[in-house]
Amino acid sequence: MNWFSKLFKRQIPRDDRDPKQSNAYELVGGEPVIRALAQQFYLQMQRQSASAELLAIHRAPLAQSEQKLFEFLSGWLGGPQLYQQKYGHPALRARHMSFAIDEAMRDQWLLCMKHAIEETIADAQHRDVIYQAISTLADHMRNR
Ligand code: HEM
Numbered sequence: 001m002n003w004f005s006k007l008f009k010r011q012i013p014r015d016d017r018d019p020k021q022s023n024a025y026e027l028v029g030g031e032p033v034i035r036a037l038a039q040q041f042y043l044q045m046q047r048q049s050a051s052a053e054l055l056a057i058h059r060a061p062l063a064q065s066e067q068k069l070f071e072f073l074s075g076w077l078g079g080p081q082l083y084q085q086k087y088g089h090p091a092l093r094a095r096h097m098s099f100a101i102d103e104a105m106r107d108q109w110l111l112c113m114k115h116a117i118e119e120t121i122a123d124a125q126h127r128d129v130i131y132q133a134i135s136t137l138a139d140h141m142r143n144r
Contacts, residue, residue, distance in 0.1 A: 024130065025079030028121050034077065038070035040116035048115070054108040057099050077130070093141060102144040110138050 025034065042062050045055050058065060071082035072090060083090055099105075113134055121127045 022078035024126070025074065025077040028077070028123070028126050028130075030079065031074070033120055034073050034079065035070050036120045037116055038066050038073060040119045041069060041112050042066045044112040044115045044119075048108075048111060051108040051112050054105060054112070057105075092137070093143075096141045097143055100144050101141050103142065105144075106138050106142055109141075110135060113138070 028034070042065065045051050046062075068083065068087075071086065072092075075081035075083055075090075101109075114131060117127050117131055121130060
């Protein structure tokens, strides 16, 4: 369970995880699985009536947001740093400042992510660890 302890090495929210810190990317199945995760996330957002407000605050075409989420998750889980290569340091909290994110909005985001993880990550322990880590990051996005 080396990767488990590595993923949880620091409980502070980080959006610039060093790829050497985690091999979660390979463990869960690499690019196709991370792509499917991002795709499911946006499918869930359109499907779940409970996340209607979250869907409504999106400005860009969802396909573009999905691609950016995939690129970010790739690096964050220890794979290629696709987002960073294209857009520079993720600075995710700063990039989310123009959206009002309170607990309810965070929970809408996490609801979609929970379902997306359940649909795409095969191993239950991997699901739990990733959900825990991403919950910490999502909470860090709160600005209200
Ligand atoms: C906690 C609640 C969150 C809310 C309400 C939220 C909402 C949003 C919205 C509305 C956008 C802009 C999309 C658009 O304009 O169409 C966005 C962009 C983005 N979000 Fe989130 N987000 C949250 C958390 C997260 C988390 C935890 C991650 C990472 C796992 C993340 C990753 C991204 C990325 C990579 C982008 C693209 C940024 C860019 O424009 O370059 N978000 N988010």
